Amino acid sequence: MEHITFLVTVVIVTALAFDFTNGFHDTANAMATSIATGALAPRTAVLTSGVLNVVGAFLSTEVAKTISGGIVDDSLVTPEMIFAGLVGAILWNLLTWLAGLPSSSSHALFGGLIGAVWVGAGSHGVNLDKVVEKILLPAVASPVVAGAAALLATYLAYRLTERARERSVTKGFRLGQVASASLVSLAHGTNDAQKTMGVITLTLISAGALGHDAGPPVWVIASSGLAIGLGTYLGGWRIIRTMGKGLTEIRSPQGFAAETASTAVILTSAHLGFALSTTQVASGSILGAGLGRRLAQVRWSIAGRMALAWLVTLPAAALVGGVAAGVVTHGGKLGTALVALVGAALAAGIVALSHRNPVHARNVNDTHEVTVRPAPSAHAGTAA
Amino acid sequence: MSIDWSALGQVALVSLGVTVAVVVVFAFGVLGLARVEEAREERSTSSPLGTAQASLCFLACAAVVAYGIYLIVPQFH
Numbered sequence: 001m002e003h004i005t006f007l008v009t010v011v012i013v014t015a016l017a018f019d020f021t022n023g024f025h026d027t028a029n030a031m032a033t034s035i036a037t038g039a040l041a042p043r044t045a046v047l048t049s050g051v052l053n054v055v056g057a058f059l060s061t062e063v064a065k066t067i068s069g070g071i072v073d074d075s076l077v078t079p080e081m082i083f084a085g086l087v088g089a090i091l092w093n094l095l096t097w098l099a100g101l102p103s104s105s106s107h108a109l110f111g112g113l114i115g116a117v118w119v120g121a122g123s124h125g126v127n128l129d130k131v132v133e134k135i136l137l138p139a140v141a142s143p144v145v146a147g148a149a150a151l152l153a154t155y156l157a158y159r160l161t162e163r164a165r166e167r168s169v170t171k172g173f174r175l176g177q178v179a180s181a182s183l184v185s186l187a188h189g190t191n192d193a194q195k196t197m198g199v200i201t202l203t204l205i206s207a208g209a210l211g212h213d214a215g216p217p218v219w220v221i222a223s224s225g226l227a228i229g230l231g232t233y234l235g236g237w238r239i240i241r242t243m244g245k246g247l248t249e250i251r252s253p254q255g256f257a258a259e260t261a262s263t264a265v266i267l268t269s270a271h272l273g274f275a276l277s278t279t280q281v282a283s284g285s286i287l288g289a290g291l292g293r294r295l296a297q298v299r300w301s302i303a304g305r306m307a308l309a310w311l312v313t314l315p316a317a318a319l320v321g322g323v324a325a326g327v328v329t330h331g332g333k334l335g336t337a338l339v340a341l342v343g344a345a346l347a348a349g350i351v352a353l354s355h356r357n358p359v360h361a362r363n364v365n366d367t368h369e370v371t372v373r374p375a376p377s378a379h380a381g382t383a384a
Numbered sequence: 385m386s387i388d389w390s391a392l393g394q395v396a397l398v399s400l401g402v403t404v405a406v407v408v409v410f411a412f413g414v415l416g417l418a419r420v421e422e423a424r425e426e427r428s429t430s431s432p433l434g435t436a437q438a439s440l441c442f443l444a445c446a447a448v449v450a451y452g453i454y455l456i457v458p459q460f461h
Contacts, residue, residue, distance in 0.1 A: 059457050141392060149400045153407035160411040164418035172414035179449055187456050257407050264399040264406075267455050272391050 008207045010336060011079045012200050014086040016227045019196040021093040022105040023053060023231020026192065028239040029102070029262070029282035030184035033255035033289075035364060036244030037170075039177035042235070042361040049185040050233030056189020057197075057225030071110055071134060072117040076125040079203050080328045081116040083336065086199070087343045088112030088321030092313060094350045100238040100246070100359070100370025101309040104277035109195065110135060111317030116325035118318070138276040139310065142265055143284025150254075150261035150285040154292025157253040173252035180259035187266050188278055189228065196224045237359040238370045243283065245368040246302045248290030257292065258285035280310060299368070406448055413441030 031045040040048065089105070089112035096103040110131075117125040161169045197216045204210040210217070216224075244250055250258070262278070262285045269276050283306060290298040324343070327335045357371050416437030423431035454460045 056456070059459065137392075141396070145396045145399055148396075149403035152400070153403050156404065157407050157411045160408065161414055161418070164415050165422060168418035168421045169414050172417045173410075176410050176414075176445070179445075183449060183452050183456070186453070190456055190458075253411075256410065257403070260406050260410075261399065261403040263452060264402040265395070267452055268395045268398045268402070271455060272395055274391070274395060 004204075004209055005207065006333065007079050007083070007336060008203055008209070010340060011083045011086070011203045014083055014090070014340075015196050015199045015203070016223055018086045018090050018093070018105075018109065019193065019224055019227040020231040021090050021097070022109075022192055022196070023050070023228040024234045024236040025093050025097055025102075025105050025231075025239060026188060026278055027232045027235050028243040029278045030181050030188060030259070032240045032243035032282070033250045033258050033286060034177045034181040035240055036250045037174060037177065037252040037255045039174040039252060039255065040181070042237075042240075042364055045181070046233050046235040046361075048182060049188075050229040052182055052185035053189035053193065053232045054225045054229035056186045056191075057193035057228060058221060059186075059190055071127060071130045072113050073121070073125045073127065074202070076121040077113075077117060077202075077206075078120065079206060080336070081113070081120040081325055082199060082203055084116035084120070084324035084328050084339065085109070085112035085114075085317075085321040087324045087339055088115055088317040088319070091320050091343060091346055091350075092317040094347055096309055096313070097236055097238055098350050098354050098372060099305075099309075100242040101306055102239050102243055102279045102283055103306075103309045103313045104139075104279045105192065106195065106275070106277050107135065107139070107310070107313040108317040111314035112321035114314070115318030115321030115323075119322040119325040120329050134275050135314065138269070138274055139280055142269065142274075142276040143280045143287075145284070146261045146265045146281045147284035147288030147291075149264060150258045150288030151292040152288075153257035153261060154254050154289045157257055158293055161253065170252050173256045176256045177252060177259060180256055180263060183263045184259055184266070184278075184282070185232075187263065187270070189225070191266075191270065191278070193224045193228045196227070197221060200224065235361065237361065237364045238354070241359050241364050241368065241370055242302065242306075243286055245365060246299060246370070247283070247286050247306075248296055248298045249368075250286065250289065251293070254289035254293055254296070258282070258289040261285040261288065302368075402448070406445060409441050410445050413438050413445065416441060 027046055027049055031049050034040045035042050035045050089108040092108045093105055114126050197220055200220050201216040262282045265281050287303060290296050324339045327339050353372055416434045419434030420431045423429045
């Protein structure tokens, strides 16, 4: 184990921390609509999703062979840059979570890496046309496709069942939601956990601890799976509220249609080799499902804020990653420790801010708003 | 830079088709279920037609789910 230096250890810990934020940031993708319609109790939903994410992590043998899929020049990437990029991604994930905004964890990771490589190795280390092909295009296309599919499916589901007893219809679609939400979780585990495994494996290879074509050791698979599973189980309740209640009030036929659309888009694109963001697909589906039910209210202001968050995610994470890379590459071990400390302090600060108006399993469905301001005094006593 | 428009179109069409098909079939299953429950609770009879419709539709959806799991799990292919 003499190859595992201080820096490599720091990178592994940071990668697992990112994996953890990835988990709780994305619980909403699979489970928000099921929680909102009551198809699954909140705790059951996050437990199911967490377990399926761990299962998915162990199932995916096709671990990412590149850190970024060609967006940055992997041969120029050093563990320092990976560390800086991960710090940028983690901080952006926490900030959007605080605001209750579903933003793409993959975009945050790519953004952080792009910023870190740009500063650490120069602009030639970033392949801008790959950024358009792998990030921009799917980011625009996938939510539109998912939204259109969910819209049409929701409309048809309501038309077909409008004469039947509402009680039976609601119950039937709720049962269906359990299956569709579970599929989204499983697909998520096979996709997102392997990104972290890829990052850790490539760091170990670059440090000489593993051979060049080595796959991830079992402990890497296990720790990545557990980190994402634990994060998922913890539940990003703030984001779950926005996606289940904030965009539109979801009912069970809409929830089923939205989850089916998400699953279909995620699986077909994965099959045809498109990288996409689960978060954006799920948000598009939910919007479409909202538009597909007559008289359903879609809160465009929240949709607008989400769209803005999507646009900003990559550049913002890139900025933080770039600054961190500057400190790490020029400051050596001291710089690395400094970035780690400042990052941890900022993360702790964001978590502390979230306690001023916490969202958890018991109050997730109470309202549609996620705010940072303290709750009104009437609730202050109960919101412990 | 080469954008693979035909693959993109394929994703769009297949996703749209599969989603609509699954939801419509499932909706028919729910209709069958509603018929069974209505017969049982309001007339205390059974509804063989409703049962058959529901089972057939849910079975079809289960098959799609199984295919989805097959696609997700790399060990299967």
